[in-house]
Amino acid sequence: MGEFDLIARYFAPLGGADPEVRLGIGDDGAVLAPPAGDELVVTCDSLVEGIHLPAGAPAVSWGRRLLAVNLSDLGAMGATPRWALLALTIPEDDTFWLEDFARGFGERAREARVALVGGNTTRGPRAATLTLLGTLPPGSALRRNTGRAGDLVLVTGVLGAAALGRRLWDRGVRAGRRLEPYLDPDPPWRLGPFLRGRATGAIDISDGFLADLGHLLEASGTGAEIEIGALPLAPGLDRVQGGDLELALAGGDDYELCVTVSEERLGVLTAGARDLGVRLTRVGCLTSEPGLRLSDGGRGVPTPRVMGHDHFRSVS
Amino acid sequence: MGEFDLIARYFAPLGGADPEVRLGIGDDGAVLAPPAGDELVVTCDSLVEGIHLPAGAPAVSWGRRLLAVNLSDLGAMGATPRWALLALTIPEDDTFWLEDFARGFGERAREARVALVGGNTTRGPRAATLTLLGTLPPGSALRRNTGRAGDLVLVTGVLGAAALGRRLWDRGVRAGRRLEPYLDPDPPWRLGPFLRGRATGAIDISDGFLADLGHLLEASGTGAEIEIGALPLAPGLDRVQGGDLELALAGGDDYELCVTVSEERLGVLTAGARDLGVRLTRVGCLTSEPGLRLSDGGRGVPTPRVMGHDHFRSVS
Numbered sequence: 001m002g003e004f005d006l007i008a009r010y011f012a013p014l015g016g017a018d019p020e021v022r023l024g025i026g027d028d029g030a031v032l033a034p035p036a037g038d039e040l041v042v043t044c045d046s047l048v049e050g051i052h053l054p055a056g057a058p059a060v061s062w063g064r065r066l067l068a069v070n071l072s073d074l075g076a077m078g079a080t081p082r083w084a085l086l087a088l089t090i091p092e093d094d095t096f097w098l099e100d101f102a103r104g105f106g107e108r109a110r111e112a113r114v115a116l117v118g119g120n121t122t123r124g125p126r127a128a129t130l131t132l133l134g135t136l137p138p139g140s141a142l143r144r145n146t147g148r149a150g151d152l153v154l155v156t157g158v159l160g161a162a163a164l165g166r167r168l169w170d171r172g173v174r175a176g177r178r179l180e181p182y183l184d185p186d187p188p189w190r191l192g193p194f195l196r197g198r199a200t201g202a203i204d205i206s207d208g209f210l211a212d213l214g215h216l217l218e219a220s221g222t223g224a225e226i227e228i229g230a231l232p233l234a235p236g237l238d239r240v241q242g243g244d245l246e247l248a249l250a251g252g253d254d255y256e257l258c259v260t261v262s263e264e265r266l267g268v269l270t271a272g273a274r275d276l277g278v279r280l281t282r283v284g285c286l287t288s289e290p291g292l293r294l295s296d297g298g299r300g301v302p303t304p305r306v307m308g309h310d311h312f313r314s315v316s
Numbered sequence: 317m318g319e320f321d322l323i324a325r326y327f328a329p330l331g332g333a334d335p336e337v338r339l340g341i342g343d344d345g346a347v348l349a350p351p352a353g354d355e356l357v358v359t360c361d362s363l364v365e366g367i368h369l370p371a372g373a374p375a376v377s378w379g380r381r382l383l384a385v386n387l388s389d390l391g392a393m394g395a396t397p398r399w400a401l402l403a404l405t406i407p408e409d410d411t412f413w414l415e416d417f418a419r420g421f422g423e424r425a426r427e428a429r430v431a432l433v434g435g436n437t438t439r440g441p442r443a444a445t446l447t448l449l450g451t452l453p454p455g456s457a458l459r460r461n462t463g464r465a466g467d468l469v470l471v472t473g474v475l476g477a478a479a480l481g482r483r484l485w486d487r488g489v490r491a492g493r494r495l496e497p498y499l500d501p502d503p504p505w506r507l508g509p510f511l512r513g514r515a516t517g518a519i520d521i522s523d524g525f526l527a528d529l530g531h532l533l534e535a536s537g538t539g540a541e542i543e544i545g546a547l548p549l550a551p552g553l554d555r556v557q558g559g560d561l562e563l564a565l566a567g568g569d570d571y572e573l574c575v576t577v578s579e580e581r582l583g584v585l586t587a588g589a590r591d592l593g594v595r596l597t598r599v600g601c602l603t604s605e606p607g608l609r610l611s612d613g614g615r616g617v618p619t620p621r622v623m624g625h626d627h628f629r630s631v632s
Contacts (some may be wrong), residue, residue: 022457027535030357031355031393039338039349043346044346044401044434044436045436046436048438050440062324077345085447088363118363122361124367127405128361129360131358131401141339143343159471
């Protein structure tokens with residue numbers, strides 16, 4: 001099968017039926033008509049075999065995860081996801097792999113009402129890049145440089161589940177629900193639009209909770225105090241085990257959000273998250289004093305040596 | 317160097333100073349404010365080492381070519397290029413390679429006034445994907461399905477120069493201007509916006525002139541007659557040599573445009589192209605009779621067995 005047949009067979013059906021897509025897959029570019037006055041939010045994230053997903057990871061996970069990691073970025077910006085472009089590189093024309101990939105991708109795309117509007121397919125080492133476009137009202141994007149001293153720090157979901165899944169995979173486990181957070185993360189992107197005008201800032205914590213919180217602190221010019229006992233650790237992790245705590249704080253690949261909010265908005269945010277089925281936990285607060293301080297029941301705890309998981313540095 | 321250092325050092329400076337970029341590199345997504353009422357044109361093309369560019373191709377060519385191939389697609393749609401997202405995968409943290417890549421990318425980006433607004437950097441087999449966004453007035457995109465019988469068929473630039481360069485590279489040539497059309501194509505993207513409202517259709521011919529013309533014919537529901545003697549062959553190619561003619565007709569990698577236009581608009585188009593420094597040659601016409609017919613001074617010529625160059629099929 002050549003590139004044109006691949007696209008026609010597997011990817012054209014993922015185009016959806018969005019009236020704002022004036023021209024979808026099949027020309028030199030797609031033509032989109034964004035809602036008048038809205039701003040566009042664009043993000044682009046890749047999966048590379050052996051870096052983000054291991055060799056042998058199911059094709060359906062590739063498709064689902066590719067959309068999930070980009071939905072997570074849009075969620076962190078508060079944007080409503082809309083359109084996607086896919087660049088896929090695969091070693092051979094493998095019908096089964098492509099069918100499963102397209103099925104996984106399509107499942108997540110339908111959930112999020114994302115229309116695939118373009119892309120390309122090339123033979124080469126297995127990798128996929130997705131560019132995802134979203135929209136939001138002007139000036140409403142959530143940023144990482146707008147946290148203020150006194151704001152509460154919240155996290156969605158649980159911490160360390162993906163790193164735990166990765167560790168199980170590395171130990172040879174090939175089935176079971178505990179692999180899911182690693183192979184097939186389910187980010188709380190639906191919360192993003194609700195956070196607009198309510199949260200003071202947000203960041204995706206996929207590089208590791210402490211590393212990404214650190215980015216928010218640096219950008220916002222604040223410090224933070226985080227209470228270890230409050231952290232929503234993944235089932236199976238125990239905060240009194242140093243290794244477990246490190247997985248949760250710095251293991252990475254948790255496609256969750258860290259959100260900052262003023263104390264008076266906490267109730268609104270918590271109620272809204274509950275309505276959307278998103279777990280939201282208060283874990284600390286921003287401080288005017290710079291630096292990140294961890295405490296456990298009032299007692300100071302040293303920060304881990306490694307704060308996160310860098311997909312550039314992680315292999316060498 | 318980790319991903320964040322790489323981005324800060326090499327890619328953040330490519331962000332330009334576009335007031336419509338409300339938020340550029342450095343958060344979970346970029347925020348753009350497209351001109352009110354304009355439509356958006358989006359395209360996404362990849363370079364994979366060993367497929368689109370050979371191992372050992374200069375890094376500056378990677379940077380320049382990546383932008384060029386995407387500018388070519390936007391040109392074929394008639395869009396004005398605006399913003400780009402870059403996904404780069406490289407085997408190691410190679411300062412010299414990254415500097416040269418960023419320099420090449422930056423040169424083309426400044427020429428085209430494209431602002432780099434986001435992306436990601438991963439360790440892995442060398443490959444780069446660019447998503448390029450452009451804008452145009454509503455309904456003015458050039459398409460491949462709008463050619464009409466009787467329209468003239470034009471091509472920009474010359475045919476076969478890239479395939480000739482590729483052949484020289486494959487024979488061990490590593491320097492000289494004849495490699496440029498292959499390593500560092502210079503598509504006539506500036507012509508795109510001028511074609512709006514003037515051409516009846518357009519397509520990028522990077523898969524090979526005959527293959528891409530074939531796509532236009534199929535989409536438009538027309539046939540075409542092409543006069544071999546009129547084709548603007550690259551210097552060094554001779555139309556009486558069968559192999560040379562095949563390089564020109566089907567060699568691929570020529571980032572040029574095939575444009576259709578009504579006879580009465582030919583003069584306007586030719587004059588406009590001349591003002592922009594773009595060579596535009598009339599090579600035939602669309603016909604109501606389906607199929608592609610080649611002739612040489614009135615005498616029919618068989619079409620080549622291979623019509624183009626498929627980056628999926630081209631290696632196996």
